[in-house]
């Protein structure tokens with residue numbers, strides 16, 4: 001089998017805080033292959049952005065990879081220096097469509113100047129060649145090529161986000177990270193942006209890492225996925241498997257909380273409480289306080305991600321993974337503390 005493009009292995013990331021080290025990501029492992037569309041899903045605060053930031057050398061100053069590795073094409077990158085990130089990874093290999101386009105374009109620069117700057121720093125393209133390429137990409141994302149000369153404020157939010165997608169594609173990276181790419185856009189625009197992202201992924205056959213809190217989006221677009229809770233990966237595998245036979249209670253309840261094409265009229269569930277924050281080591285299941293099926297063992301130690309199919313590709317971190325399907329009898333409303341009402 002060929003080497004994965006990206007391999008995250010047993011990754012733990014902490015932030016220094018006045019109360020001690022906060023473990024934002026704990027023992028997370030997943031891979032993204034060439035051309036694969038991977039979705040990382042979970043509520044706010046689960047550690048999704050922390051992982052992504054570590055992948056492009058963008059962790060906040062008080063954040064640190066304390067153990068584990070991030071390999072890109074087989075090379076460990078988690079401890080790269082700023083110069084190494086700039087020279088070998090950012091834009092050329094991994095580029096990002098960030099959460100709020102409004103903040104990522106310099107309001108004082110024309111849109112094409114952003115692209116020309118990238119070309120100047122990272123390539124030997126002439127100005128004319130760079131402009132031609134950027135105009136072509138503008139067309140790919142449904143923008144008129146002549147509009148490259150405009151300033152960000154002349155674009156609507158949706159148009160700015162499409163301009164960002166064109167910029168992310170500009171140096172022909174192998175992996176694009178789309179981190180909640182449609183936050184702050186209206187529903188119709190969200191739909192349109194996702195159509196462009198899906199199209200780009202198919203046309204350019206690049207790998208894509210989608211970060212979102214919306215599990216139905218992942219089911220719609222991605223090939224494989226990881227479900228995160230409280231800094232840990234609760235479940236991962238092929239989208240088809242997680243959709244049809246979720247094995248972690250959080251994956252089941254998260255599915256309940258979003259509309260389902262199989263049953264559009266069903267009532268949406270809620271998961272009360274919020275993902276925990278961990279000071280120090282994570283010593284129990286991160287979902288224990290919200291889980292309707294938690295048992296004593298779940299408090300005694302943290303379950304590790306285990307294979308739940310014979311191929312070993314579908315994995316869940318739950319002591320009761322082979323029972324949850326029987327325990328689950330339709331929508332459950334959990335209360336903090338884990339009891340069903």
Ligand SMILES: Nc1ncnc2c1ncn2[C@@H]1O[C@H](COP(=O)(O)OP(=O)(O)OP(=O)(O)O)[C@@H](O)[C@H]1O
Pocket residue numbers: 015016017022024042043044045046047048049050051060062063277
């Ligand atoms: N610089 C920081 N210092 C201290 N704690 C932080 C810092 N950045 C993030 N955190 C904490 O780390 C945890 C993970 O945050 P992260 O932003 O990675 O989650 P997320 O799933 O991406 O959420 P969102 O979708 O809201 O961005 C949270 O508890 C958050 O409060």
